[in-house]
Amino acid sequence: STHILEEVDAVCSRAIIINKGVIVANATPAELRARSRSCGAVELTFARPAADAAAGLKALHAASNVEWDGNRAVIFPRDSAALPAEVLALIKQKQAWPVTGMKVLEGRLDEVFQQLTLGQASAA
Numbered sequence: 637s638t639h640i641l642e643e644v645d646a647v648c649s650r651a652i653i654i655n656k657g658v659i660v661a662n663a664t665p666a667e668l669r670a671r672s673r674s675c676g677a678v679e680l681t682f683a684r685p686a687a688d689a690a691a692g693l694k695a696l697h698a699a700s701n702v703e704w705d706g707n708r709a710v711i712f713p714r715d716s717a718a719l720p721a722e723v724l725a726l727i728k729q730k731q732a733w734p735v736t737g738m739k740v741l742e743g744r745l746d747e748v749f750q751q752l753t754l755g756q757a758s759a760a
Contacts, residue, residue: 669748683707690709
């Protein structure tokens, strides 16, 4: 039993989440991460702001939403299979964008845990 989700990833082959005495999830850590809002999202890091980046990323067909934190953008998927290729094609088209990093996110256990136990942020 733990509330430390890093331990779940490190040592568990299966996790059961209980909320108010009711089992609300029984799955592998990977299966739980797949339910995370950020699963399949693409994170871009910019050296400096790019004037048209927000509009360009929001216009992607495979993107449902874009959130910014300084020079970091997280593009949430509408279609997680197509999103990385669409983002990469846009970066190539916008060669002036100062992109310094791109990664596809696995999903986060804490998002799923909070959604299942507190009803916060969609984990589906």
